[in-house]
Amino acid sequence: MVPPAVAVLAAVATWLTIIAIGCADENSSWVGDFVAPNPYQNFCEQLVVPNGYDCAEHTIQTEDGYILALQRVASRYNHIRDASSHPILLQHGLFMGGDAWFLNVASQSLGFILADHGFDVWVGNVRGTRWSKGHISLSVRDKEFWDWSWEELALYDLAEMLRYINLVAGTKVFLVGHSQGTIMSLAALSYSHISSMVEAAALLCPISHLGHVSAPLVLRMVGMHLDQIVVAMGIHQLNFRSDVGVRLLDMICDGHIECDDLLTSLTGKNCCFNNSRVDFYLDYEPHPSSSKNLRHLFQMIRKGTFSKYDYGYLKNMKVYGKPKPPAFDLSLIPDSIPLWMAYGGQDSLADLTDFKLTLDELSSEPELLYLENYGHVDFIAGTDAKEDVYNRMIEFFASSRRSASA
Ligand SMILES: *[C@@H]1O[C@H](CO)[C@@H](O)[C@H](O)[C@H]1NC(C)=O
Numbered sequence: 001m002v003p004p005a006v007a008v009l010a011a012v013a014t015w016l017t018i019i020a021i022g023c024a025d026e027n028s029s030w031v032g033d034f035v036a037p038n039p040y041q042n043f044c045e046q047l048v049v050p051n052g053y054d055c056a057e058h059t060i061q062t063e064d065g066y067i068l069a070l071q072r073v074a075s076r077y078n079h080i081r082d083a084s085s086h087p088i089l090l091q092h093g094l095f096m097g098g099d100a101w102f103l104n105v106a107s108q109s110l111g112f113i114l115a116d117h118g119f120d121v122w123v124g125n126v127r128g129t130r131w132s133k134g135h136i137s138l139s140v141r142d143k144e145f146w147d148w149s150w151e152e153l154a155l156y157d158l159a160e161m162l163r164y165i166n167l168v169a170g171t172k173v174f175l176v177g178h179s180q181g182t183i184m185s186l187a188a189l190s191y192s193h194i195s196s197m198v199e200a201a202a203l204l205c206p207i208s209h210l211g212h213v214s215a216p217l218v219l220r221m222v223g224m225h226l227d228q229i230v231v232a233m234g235i236h237q238l239n240f241r242s243d244v245g246v247r248l249l250d251m252i253c254d255g256h257i258e259c260d261d262l263l264t265s266l267t268g269k270n271c272c273f274n275n276s277r278v279d280f281y282l283d284y285e286p287h288p289s290s291s292k293n294l295r296h297l298f299q300m301i302r303k304g305t306f307s308k309y310d311y312g313y314l315k316n317m318k319v320y321g322k323p324k325p326p327a328f329d330l331s332l333i334p335d336s337i338p339l340w341m342a343y344g345g346q347d348s349l350a351d352l353t354d355f356k357l358t359l360d361e362l363s364s365e366p367e368l369l370y371l372e373n374y375g376h377v378d379f380i381a382g383t384d385a386k387e388d389v390y391n392r393m394i395e396f397f398a399s400s401r402r403s404a405s406a
């Protein structure tokens with residue numbers, strides 16, 4: 001029997017936690033639902049500076065008007081703007097924020113570890129997360145604010161982050177993604193105006209196809225058409241921290257699934273999860289996302305495609321000029337960009353069959369790291385991830401730098 005807090009954490013650590021439904025009532029307070037550990041402190045002040053690292057807050061604006069926070073982190077021995085350090089952008093997954101890279105003790109968290117190794121670490125936070133809820137004219141209470149899916153996160157948010165870092169650091173960027181962050185990365189890298197800003201990319205739990213997702217709870221939510229239900233209910237913002245979310249979870253489980261162990265039902269069996277840190281994780285995760293994003297992800301699960309959002313025949317004709325949404329073409333990712341991918345044998349979201357499809361479509365051959373015992377969450381929160389995964393990733397970036405300068 002797993003403690004209820006661990007069950008709640010399922011939402012934290014997975015990108016496909018649809019139980020994160022909330023705010024059917026437009027007036028539900030967005031901020032009120034999310035009690036920050038200290039609402040008066042920013043990301044740097046809460047998570048990074050107390051660990052003795054340098055941290056600076058940056059704000060960027062996407063082409064479609066969203067205002068995003070980016071953090072820049074360096075170790076205290078290697079101050080920000082040290083000319084020798086190479087910029088690296090960390091892109092988190094669904095229902096997470098950039099905080100997800102800093103939630104374990106410093107010696108186990110990728111954000112800190114990269115700073116220790118002298119990287120110029122930049123932390124992305126997509127629209128709708130607690131750190132990036134601004135827009136030039138819309139408020140989080142407007143349904144238009146939530147009118148996006150990972151497609152916009154890739155083509156606007158990620159593109160703008162890279163553009164900004166490129167400008168400030170004056171060089172191409174190393175890119176790291178986890179889960180939905182890999183969907184965004186793969187989609188974005190298939191556009192040359194974005195890939196031209198990237199030096200190399202490391203993807204944790206890479207996803208482009210989702211046709212073979214095996215997580216029972218996710219399949220149940222797809223089967224019950226939760227994405228359509230949510231939209232029919234007029235819910236645009238998915239917010240786990242709400243009464244509606246908790247009631248909905250009851251309904252989804254309802255004796256059908258092993259909901260005792262939600263984390264496993266959602267992500268696969270995680271080998272290396274630290275149960276005694278759950279309360280701390282819950283101070284930060286989960287972050288909100290949009291219902292449209294959920295629909296887009298469910299479309300991928302139903303059809304097995306890696307395509308733009310499907311509006312249905314009529315609107316597709318209007319938006320795309322054809323009946324079906326165009327696919328993202330992975331073969332367009334330049335083979336001059338070294339890719340490194342780590343995937344787990346217990347990951348029921350980034351399934352092995354789907355992963356093979358991704359590999360088949362790429363024109364280059366990524367370096368691969370397979371960990372038989374790893375589930376979806378282990379790659380970001382595993383207590384041994386430094387030894388198992390991050391050291392190898394750092395070696396990959398170091399070698400791609402050497403070959404770039406050779
Ligand atoms: C939302 O808030 C507005 C203004 O505070 C109020 O007039 C309206 O009745 C509220 N709507 C709901 C559904 O509670």
Ligand SMILES: *[C@@H]1O[C@H](CO)[C@@H](O)[C@H](O)[C@H]1NC(C)=O
Binds near residue numbers: 277383
């Ligand atoms: C798990 O988290 C606790 C509380 O933060 C920490 O003291 C402990 O060292 C962690 N365990 C492992 C195996 O890393």
